[in-house]
Amino acid sequence: MRKQQIEAQLKELPRQPGVYLMKDETGMIIYVGKAKSLRNRVRSYFRKNNQTYKTQMLVKYIADFDYIMTDTEVEAYILEANLIKKHQPKFNIRLKDDKSYPYIKITKNVDFPRVFKTRIVKNDGAEYFGPFADVDAIYKTLDVIKDIFQLRSCKKELKANDPEDRPCLNYHIDKCLGPCIGAVSKEDYHQLIDQVCLFLSGKQSQLKKQVEVQMKEAAAQRNFEKAARFRDALKAFTKLSESQKVMTDKNIDQDVVALVQGTENQACAQLLLIRSGRLLGQEYFILEGTEAELESETMASFLQQYYEQAAGIPDELLLNTKLEEQDLLGQRLAEIKNKKVSIQYPQKGDKKKMLEMAERNAQQNLKKENIRSKYEKQRTSGAVEKLGEILGIEKAPYQIEGFDISNIQGTDSVASMVVFKDGRPSKQDYRRFKIKTVTGPDDFASMKEVVERRYARLLREDKKLPDLILIDGGKGQLNAAYEILEFLGIGNLPIIGLAKREEEIFRPNTSEPITLPHHTPTLQLLQRVRDEAHRFAVSYHRKLRSRRLTHSMLDxxxxxxxxxxxxxxxxxxxxxxxxxxxxxxxxxxxxxxxxxxxxxxxxxxxxxxxx
CATH class of the missing domain: 1.10.150.20 (5' to 3' exonuclease, C-terminal subdomain)
Incomplete structure (x- = not known):
């Protein structure tokens, strides 16, 4: 039936460019691709000649497909990048944790702009710089900016024509220019923001010239305090420039990208950021779902995903892996930059040395990532497997649901439920509960209520039950929850309590607790679930309490x-x-x-x- 449906769909495919979405039998999107001709590209998946191993595996899972027609191949290129970022399909080459990369944001569309870190990019008139793989690099950069430019760090909404009565401490210790009290004009502040943008763009030689002119003007006007601030900024720029490696005497912007394939379908894309001939920094990105024989495809996929979200496009792009679709990438980069971008594959000279430097860093970062992955596996999936053995349950507890109660003397009583899948928090599955049937500080009765509400609903809706329930507390809270499970007819569902004082693990109908050494990944996993449930419950309780106090005060x-x-x-x-x-x-x-x-x-x- 499935085969007949797909064959019928293949006959109706258009010859236009577009994007196709492969789906499994549950309807989940497992692969997104672009095509110059949808008809030719999609039909090629179902021919058995010259298929890679990855394509053979993909076709086995395809139960349906969909497609979106576009007017041009470039439009398909853009749409493909956006859909990969949105759906993170398992068979696509993916930037690891792509959605979480941070940026520096400058709110240029207000009277006194702020400069801060963000992970959300919007079309809101602000200016963004990034993405950065290293969060520490952002904080160090922001510290330098604050020291040099003395910009505000508060979140207040400041208006140029409405100064406040007094400034904060930062103004008094020369960490802020005091826009809140009108100590700096809107025009002068925006001039500083323009300089910050030059600084973040790597145009420091241009910035130094601007600051020198401003210093001389301030001195000529006998505004020696302002001139001294510019003098200090120049010293900071000089010190910063001395610490940056000079890569070339050409006054152009270059991105050097080296791809190194690792083991277990992982690769590392190493990026060197060279601005006006100086190496400003480096970023590396781990790519998942890659294969050694498809390095060209891996490189193309990385460049597509990276530059569709990057805040700046260089004049030159130096690569160690040749692209099959170079013209399409060049066309798209030129469209974003509004200027032609040179794509090169250096084989000798200084540019080749820069690529070799990037490759060495990529190899080292892959080793570092492998070590991290090993220890991450120990504390997540490895700990889950071990926990199943310790508790003597048939199936390893892939999905753990943790509960906690929070109240202050019985007021605003709430409960939280957190979900961990394969040892990692699954925040989209978290739930919060207001306690409805209990009066006063009765944690046992509150636990009964929330456990009954949760699992009666799952049974009613015929949804999957967890592999393990974790209750924050000792025997009392555990027995209260277990009583409800028995009442619902699911008393065989694994459930434990974790007592805080001695970190003892209690089980129903067993008097002796399980104690584990504090350094074991298994106990640390249970502690993470318990602590996360506690944090989530307390934050909800505070929110409700604050809302109640707010309403009462306003009333x-x-x-x-x-x-x-x-x-x-x-x-x-x-x-x-x-x-x-x-x-x-x-x-x-x-x-x-x-x-x-x-x-x-x-x-x-x-x-x-x-x-």
Whole structure:
């Protein structure tokens, strides 16, 4: 039936360019590819001649496919990169943990921009630099920027025409120029931000010339304090330049990319960032789902995924692996940069030496990654296997669900449930519960309620049960949860309690606990589940308590009823933001008059300490 359906679909394929999505029998997307002709490319998968091992394995899993037509091959190229990033298909070459790479963000579209780390890139008018594989590199860069430019680090919404009464400590210790009190103009601040952008782009020679001019102008105007700040910045730039390796005397931007294939379908793409002839830094990216005989495809896939999200495109791209689709990549890079990008494969000279340097670093980073993977396996899947043996259960507990209760003297009682799969947190499966049937601080009764709600629902919806349940607590909490499992008819479901004091593992109907050495990965896994459940429960409890206190405080303000309270919270998001707001900002909220805004402003400042 499946074969007949696919054959019928193949006959209807168009000859246009586009992207195709291969799916397994559950409907999950397992491969995304692009094609100049969808008809020719997709049909080639189902011919048995000249298929690689990877393609043979892929075809075995294909139960259905879908496709999206595009007008051009370049559009298909862009769409393919976006769909791989979104779905992370198992048969595609993937940047490991691609979605988590951080950037430096500059909010250039406000009066006094902020410079900070982010992992979310939006089309919001801000400027982004990255991605960076090394988070430490970002923090070091931000520290240098703060020291040189003395930019604000607060998250306040500052307006040029609305200065505050007094600055924070950073202003007094010369760590901030004080835009909040109007100590620096909007225009001067944006001038500094432009310099930060040059700094992050590697245009330090251009930046030094700008700063020298500004220093002389400040000195000529007898603004010696400002001139001294520029002088200190020049010293910092000089020191930084001395620490950067000079790679070439050419004043161009280059990215050097070396691909090294490792074992177990992993490869490392090493990137050297050369700006105006100086080596500014290096990043490396681990790629999964690769094969040694397909290095060209691996390199193409990396460049596609990296440059579709990178904040800057170089003038030259130096590669150690030839591309089959070089023209398509060159066309796309030129489209992003609005200028032609040279793609080269150096065989001798300085450029070849740069590639060799990148290759050496890639080989070393692969070794480092293999060591990390080995220890990560010990603390995750290895610990899961060992836990199954220790508990004497038939199946290793691939999916563990952990529970905890949180309250303060019985108020705002909540429960959390966290899920670990193969030893790693699966945050999309976490659940939070408000305790509904228990009054007062009764953790046993609260545990009964939440366990019944969770597993009665899974049984009702005929969904998969976990392989192991972990209760945060000793015999009392464990017995309360086990009683409910028996009531539901699933008393055979493995369940344990982990007591904090001695880290003892309790099992139902067994008086003697299991004790494990503290350094064992198995106990550390259980501790991670328990601690994560505790953290998640406490954070939810604090949120509810804060919401209750917020509502009660706002209700006490004369003239603020339920409608205005809701409008304020929807507009600002929290009581803290409302307290920080100026009168003119409060007046922007629907239903808040100037008189009411003044009442809210005065009341919150009067009661801030009490709160």
């Amino acid at each position: 006490e303000i004369p003239g603020v009823g339920e409608t205005r309270r809701t409008a304020l919270l929807q507009h600002f998001g929290s009581l803290a933001k409302i307290r920080e707001a100026k009168i003119w900002q409060l007046k922007e909220v629907k239903g808040i008059s100037g008189k009411t805004a003044r009442k809210i402003y005065d009341y919150l400042r009067e009661h801030m300490r009490a709160y």
